[in-house]
Amino acid sequence: MTDEAAAPRGAGILRAIAQKRSTPPLAAAAAGGAVVPVERAPAPVPPAPVVIDVRNLSLTFMTNDGPVDALSGIDLSVHRGEFISLIGPSGCGKTTLLRVIADLEQPTAGSISVNGVTPEEARRNRGYGYVFQAAALYPWRNVARNVALPLEIMGIDKAERDRRVAENLAHVNLTGFERKFPWQLSGGMQQRVSIARALAVEPDLLLMDEPFGALDEIVRDRLNQQLLELWAKTGKTVIFVTHSLPEAVFLSTRIVVMTPRPGKVHDVITSDLPRERDLDIRETPEFLKIAARVRDGLRAGHSYED
Amino acid sequence: MTAGTEIFAYAPKRPNILVRFLNSSFVAILVVAAAIVAIWYVGAVALNATAQNFADERAGVTRDWPDFVKATWSQDKPRLPAPHQVAEEVYNTTFLVPPTAKRSLVYHGWITLSSTLVGFVIGTLLGIGLAILIVHVPSLDRSLMPWIVSSQTIPILAIAPMVIVVLAAVGVVGLLPKAVISTYLSFFPVTVGMVKGLRSPEPMHLDLMRTYNASRWQTFWKLRWPSALPFLFVSMKVAVAAALVGAIVGEMPTGAVAGLGARLLTGSYYGQTIQIWAALFAAALMAAVLVGIVGLVGRLVFRHMGARPA
Numbered sequence: 100m101t102d103e104a105a106a107p108r109g110a111g112i113l114r115a116i117a118q119k120r121s122t123p124p125l126a127a128a129a130a131g132g133a134v135v136p137v138e139r140a141p142a143p144v145p146p147a148p149v150v151i152d153v154r155n156l157s158l159t160f161m162t163n164d165g166p167v168d169a170l171s172g173i174d175l176s177v178h179r180g181e182f183i184s185l186i187g188p189s190g191c192g193k194t195t196l197l198r199v200i201a202d203l204e205q206p207t208a209g210s211i212s213v214n215g216v217t218p219e220e221a222r223r224n225r226g227y228g229y230v231f232q233a234a235a236l237y238p239w240r241n242v243a244r245n246v247a248l249p250l251e252i253m254g255i256d257k258a259e260r261d262r263r264v265a266e267n268l269a270h271v272n273l274t275g276f277e278r279k280f281p282w283q284l285s286g287g288m289q290q291r292v293s294i295a296r297a298l299a300v301e302p303d304l305l306l307m308d309e310p311f312g313a314l315d316e317i318v319r320d321r322l323n324q325q326l327l328e329l330w331a332k333t334g335k336t337v338i339f340v341t342h343s344l345p346e347a348v349f350l351s352t353r354i355v356v357m358t359p360r361p362g363k364v365h366d367v368i369t370s371d372l373p374r375e376r377d378l379d380i381r382e383t384p385e386f387l388k389i390a391a392r393v394r395d396g397l398r399a400g401h402s403y404e405d
Numbered sequence: 406m407t408a409g410t411e412i413f414a415y416a417p418k419r420p421n422i423l424v425r426f427l428n429s430s431f432v433a434i435l436v437v438a439a440a441i442v443a444i445w446y447v448g449a450v451a452l453n454a455t456a457q458n459f460a461d462e463r464a465g466v467t468r469d470w471p472d473f474v475k476a477t478w479s480q481d482k483p484r485l486p487a488p489h490q491v492a493e494e495v496y497n498t499t500f501l502v503p504p505t506a507k508r509s510l511v512y513h514g515w516i517t518l519s520s521t522l523v524g525f526v527i528g529t530l531l532g533i534g535l536a537i538l539i540v541h542v543p544s545l546d547r548s549l550m551p552w553i554v555s556s557q558t559i560p561i562l563a564i565a566p567m568v569i570v571v572l573a574a575v576g577v578v579g580l581l582p583k584a585v586i587s588t589y590l591s592f593f594p595v596t597v598g599m600v601k602g603l604r605s606p607e608p609m610h611l612d613l614m615r616t617y618n619a620s621r622w623q624t625f626w627k628l629r630w631p632s633a634l635p636f637l638f639v640s641m642k643v644a645v646a647a648a649l650v651g652a653i654v655g656e657m658p659t660g661a662v663a664g665l666g667a668r669l670l671t672g673s674y675y676g677q678t679i680q681i682w683a684a685l686f687a688a689a690l691m692a693a694v695l696v697g698i699v700g701l702v703g704r705l706v707f708r709h710m711g712a713r714p715a
Contacts, residue, residue, distance in 0.1 A: 203612055222618055229616040235609045239631045239710035248627065249617045280711040300617075 150304055150336045151177040151200060156209035157361075158195060168361030169195045173209070175355065175364065179303070182330055182337045184347035184354045186393065192362020193340045197308050200338065201229050214304070225253060227304040228297030232312055234289035236281040236296075242268070243277035246296045253300070267295040270329055287318040294326075298333075307339045311346070320378055323349055327376060344397065345381055348372075348390045356396030366396040442488050446478070452485040453477035486679045494683040507663075510687045516664040517652050518691060520580045524587020525648035525695075529641060531588060532595025539596070540603040540629070541621065550600075557593050561586065561651065566658035583655035583664075590651040591644035598640025602633025631710065638703030645695045653688060665691075 158170040170192045177183055185193035198204040199211060202218035213221035221227060236245045243264050250260040268274050271291035281289055290310055297305060311319045323346060330337055341347050347354050348370065356366040370389055372380060380386050426432060457477050461468060468476060478487035486494075495510065504511040535553065539546045565586050572582040606628050614624045656666025665684045672681035708714075 201616055203615060222616065225618060227616070229613070231609050231613065233609060235607070235613050237610070237628070237631070239712070241711060252614075252617045252619045252623050252627070280713075282713045 147179040147181075149176050150179050150181075150214060151175070151338070152210075152212045153196075153200075154210045156196075156199065156206050156211055158192070158199060158204060159207045170199070170206070171361035171363050173362070173364055175367075177336060177338065179336050180334050182350055182352045183339065184351040185338065185340045185357060186342060186344065186347040186354060186397070187357030187362075187365075188359055188397065189342065190362075191357040191359040193357050194308050195362065196357075197306050197338060197340050201227060201306050225249070225300055226302060227306050228300045228302040230290075230293055230297045230305070230307040230310045232309045234281070234286075234293040236289055236292055238281050241278050241280050242273065242284070242292050245281070245292055246299050249296060249300050263299045263301070264295075267298045268292075270298060270332075271295045271325070285318075287314050287322060290314065291322065291325075294329075298329075303335055305335050305337045307337065309340050309342065312342070319343075319346065324378060326350065331375065344390055344393055348386060348393060349376065349378070349381060354389070354393055356393055358396075358399060365399055366392070368392055368396075445485075445488050449483065449485045449487045450474055450477045453480055453483045456480065456484065482676045483678055486682050490679050491682040491686060494679045495686055498683060499687075510665075510668075510683065513663055513665050513668050513684070514687050514691060517649070517656065517666065517688070520583035520655065520664075521587055521645070521649045521652040521691075521695070523580060524584035524651055525591050525645050527584065528588040528591030528644055528648060529595050532592040532640070532644070533599055533637070535592070535596045536599030536603055536633075537625075539600050553593065553596055556589070561590060561654055562658075564589070565651075565654050569655065569658060583652050586655040587648035587651035590647040594640040594643040594647065595637070598636045598643075599633055602636025603629045605636065606632045634706060634710070635703075638699060638706070641699045641703075642696045645699055646692045649688065649692050649695065 153173050153175040156170060156173040157168070160167045160169050173192075173196060175196075185196060187193050195204055199206050200213055200218060202222040211218060214224070214226045216224070216226075237248065240248065246264045246267060247260045250263060255263075264277070265274070268277065271294055273288065273291055273295065276284070276288070276292075281292070284292065290313075294310065311322050314322065326337075327350060337350075339347075339350060352370055352374070354368045354370065355364055356368065357363065358365040368389060372385060372389070420428075454473075454477055457473065457480065461473075461476075477483070479490070480486075483490070498508055498510040502509045504515075506512060535549065539549055568585055568589075569582045572578070572585065603625075610628055610632075611624070614628055619627070652664070653666040653669070656664035657670050665688050668684035669681055672678070672684065
């Protein structure tokens with residue numbers, strides 16, 4: 100992903116937050132080398148509009164073994180342009196919360212708004228792109244037609260479909276793979292296709308459910324880096340579910356630590372790392388400090404099991 | 406020995422052509438076929454020996470055993486005709502008589518094939534239609550499915566004459582009543598297969614459609630239908646063979662004058678065992694070709710859909 104390629108697109112889509120960025124990520128990396136210059140985040144600016152507002156939200160699943168509280172009293176506000184990670188042990192409800200935002204689950208109490216409307220309306224307006232744990236590509240469609248799938252459903256004409264497919268495959272570095280079928284791609288490439296498919300809808304909000312969970316560490320690092328660059332270019336709001344601590348700290352502007360039984364928000368940590376980061380930042384004291392606080396939160400979550 | 410030569414020494418060698426030929430499924434099938442033919446010849450001697458002895462006694466003929474064996478393999482109306490007798494009958498009635506002749510297997514085969522194909526096409530469409538309804542309307546799943554299953558527990562031999570007679574009473578004769586019986590037998594595997602196929606998409610694939618706010622119709626065409634195609638072709642293979650059985654059964658109870666079923670029936674009236682066996686073989690061959698064609702069409706469709714080559 101080069102910055103030249105991004106420039107024409109960025110002009111139309113970039114939000115206020117994106118415009119604040121002056122240094123391209125690659126330049127920052129080149130200047131920093133091993134020692135990354137650690138800038139403090141700029142002084143507080145007027146908060147961006149709220150994209151997601153969750154208030155006292157609870158969800159109880161009725162199972163054969165009785166009710167299970169998947170979510171209990173969740174409060175969370177997400178502002179436009181933020182990169183939020185939901186982290187916690189399995190069973191803490193982080194995926195369930197994401198699915199509630201996407202209108203794939205119905206809450207049993209509390210209120211939630213997405214883009215100022217109910218999750219159902221937001222879904223009907225195609226207000227978000229969702230990336231699943233697995234790539235979930237349709238095996239009988241080649242890469243280009245997989246990316247075009249949501250566009251066909253939205254009734255977008257062929258010329259515009261082709262344009263968006265080409266543009267978004269370029270975003271995930273898969274130009275030239277249009278005619279390949281999913282089985283011909285590696286797991287990492289498949290997941291990149293699914294990200295391109297979510298981006299093709301051109302949503303302002305991207306919901307990602309452990310998208311890199313099944314990939315090996317090296318591939319995951321590279322995709323994390325690419326995702327950050329993509330986020331910087333497009334200024335989208337991202338909600339990212341993960342159980343990887345370094346991934347959460349590396350990617351996020353805010354980290355929401357959740358604890359299980361019932362699923363609750365334990366801690367919300369605002370990252371003061373600079374927005375442009377490369378992988379070396381994981382060695383800096385600032386990074387480790389945030390990581391330590393997240394780890395404390397995760398430990399607290401695990402202590403519930405005793 | 407250096408490391409390099411060791412690698413070459415252990416490099417797997419492509420087996421030579423003879424070994425590959427002997428390991429092929431073609432050879433395996435051939436061996437089984439040869440065993441069946443051998444058992445068949447022995448069986449023909451055993452089953453026809455009594456009649457041969459009886460005939461020889463009456464004619465006052467005495468034979469040595471090779472001649473006796475030969476005689477059991479060339480009777481006019483044997484209890485079990487020898488393979489070459491059946492092959493000869495198939496050849497004679499296929500190639501040596503004009504296809505319009507009453508003795509022609511091509512003529513009778515075509516009669517049966519046409520009602521098989523009509524019944525198969527209607528049965529497949531009916532099966533798909535029922536499956537679509539069952540998958541989309543929960544109450545139909547509970548109300549329709551038990552009837553569909555119990556429809557297949559009624560012996561087809563019992564229901565076929567009634568269908569023919571009832572339809573004849575309202576003036577429907579000829580190909581259609583037989584096609585109805587073919588339909589009756591062939592819709593079932595398609596319904597069952599397609600219900601399973603249309604429900605085969607993973608929850609994640611269905612969730613994906615929901616996030617796009619796709620309509621039921623879009624979810625059907627873009628997800629459920631392509632997911633169900635492998636199930637459709639498997640069930641169509643079963644259905645086409647069942648349709649052939651239905652057509653033959655439909656030709657028997659009415660004393661139909663044409664079709665492979667009629668050939669079987671007249672053969673048994675007149676003790677023409679060779680004719681019966683020839684008709685049986687024609688039916689088996691037809692079934693194999695029909696199943697093969699369905700399989701081939703399936704392979705072409707899957708290749709077009711970008712399936713991984715096996």
